Amino acid sequence: DTGVSQNPRHKITKRGQNVTFRCDPISEHNRLYWYRQTLGQGPEFLTYFQNEAQLEKSRLLSDRFSAERPKGSFSTLEIQRTEQGDSAMYLCASSFEAEPQHFGDGTRLSIL
Amino acid sequence: GESVGLHLPTLSVQEGDNSIINCAYSNSASDYFIWYKQESGKGPQFIIDIRSNMDKRQGQRVTVLLNKTVKHLSLQIAATQPGDSAVYFCAERVGELTGGGNKLTFGTGTQLKVEL
Numbered sequence: 001d002t003g004v005s006q007n008p009r010h011k012i013t014k015r016g017q018n019v020t021f022r023c024d025p026i027s028e029h030n031r032l033y034w035y036r037q038t039l040g041q042g043p044e045f046l047t048y049f050q051n052e053a054q055l056e057k058s059r060l061l062s063d064r065f066s067a068e069r070p071k072g073s074f075s076t077l078e079i080q081r082t083e084q085g086d087s088a089m090y091l092c093a094s095s096f097e098a099e100p101q102h103f104g105d106g107t108r109l110s111i112l
Numbered sequence: 113g114e115s116v117g118l119h120l121p122t123l124s125v126q127e128g129d130n131s132i133i134n135c136a137y138s139n140s141a142s143d144y145f146i147w148y149k150q151e152s153g154k155g156p157q158f159i160i161d162i163r164s165n166m167d168k169r170q171g172q173r174v175t176v177l178l179n180k181t182v183k184h185l186s187l188q189i190a191a192t193q194p195g196d197s198a199v200y201f202c203a204e205r206v207g208e209l210t211g212g213g214n215k216l217t218f219g220t221g222t223q224l225k226v227e228l
Contacts, residue, residue, distance in 0.1 A: 004155070031214060042201050042218025043156065056215060091155055098214060100146060103155035 002026060004104035006092050012110045013082055020078045021107045025094030032075050033101060034067055035091040036060065043091050043103075049075060079109075087111045124225045131189040133222045135202035138183060142204040146216065147176060147187045149198045156201060159187070189224075197226045 005024040013019050025032050031050050035043035046065070047057045051072040061067075064083075069075040079086055089108050093101040125131045137145070143164040148156035162169045162176045162185075169176050175188040185202050203216040 006155075033215070035216075040220070042203070042220055043216075045215035045217070048214055058215070093155075095214075098144075100158045100161050101216060102158055103148075105153070105155045 004092055004094050004102055006090075006104040006107050008107055009105065010108045010110070012112065014112050015082055015084060017082055018078065018080045019082060019109060020076055021090055021092075021109075023075045023077070023092030023094075023104060025073070025075070025092070026102060029094035029096050029102075030072070031095045031097065031101075032069055033093040033095075034075070034077050035093065035103075037089040037091055037106070038087075046077075082109075082111050084111050121220070122223045122225065124227055125192050127192060127194060127226055127228050129192055131187075131192045131196070131224060133187045133189075133200050133202075133224065135185040135187075135219055136183060137185060137202075137204050139204060139206060139217070140183070141206045142217075143207040144205040145176070145178060145185050146203050146205070147174075148201045148203065149196075150201060150221070151198045159200075192224075192226050194226045194228065197224055199223050 007022045033048040034046040037043040045058050046061050047067050049069040052069050064080045067077045087110055089106040091103050091106045093103040095101045146161040147159040149159050150156045160171045160174050160176050162178050167178050173190045177186045199221040201218050201221045203218045205216050
């Protein structure tokens with residue numbers, strides 16, 4: 001499968017715990033994006049990378065959230081001290097330059 | 113504020129009929145638009161895109177129409193099939209040359225239900 005891969009698919013954790021998600025983009029895609037989607041809504045932009053540089057961050061991305069793409073390939077999204085409101089689907093997408101973004105199937109986060 | 117929205121939250125069509133899903137946008141600086149299909153439990157799947165210098169673009173069984181005068185976008189699906197049942201999102205992007213970055217702004221989606 002050469003699509004965008006996200007792991008884990010589901011994560012259940014207690015409030016206050018830290019979680020980390022991984023995204024492997026389509027190979028040779030230099031841009032990588034993170035979005036968050038809640039039930040019944042469209043995805044909301046969180047941040048994006050061009051190669052290893054994080055070029056834009058949404059105001060939705062509080063200081064409890066951090067994303068990295070250290071070698072310009074896979075990316076991780078970490079949420080520290082999780083809160084109930086963090087429960088959502090976290091989607092990763094990738095593209096080559098400004099071509100269409102292709103999404104993975106997401107990581108569903110549930111906070112107990 | 114600037115936003116992308118959909119007129120109809122749910123659209124029911126008979127198998128074999130044509131479907132039209134509408135989308136309104138309000139950011140006049142947007143120069144790129146894209147449609148995604150999302151099935152339950154999966155990520156959005158790219159369908160078709162269009163740049164603001166075009167008013168129509170056709171794909172396989174799908175056509176996107178862009179009316180910049182009234183800031184309206186539509187997705188037409190010909191001969192709708194049961195496999196087309198999903199939520200459809202339109203999204204817009206403000207061009208990088210105008211400082212828009214590369215983020216997509218999504219609407220809330222339309223549920224398409226295909227009845228046999």
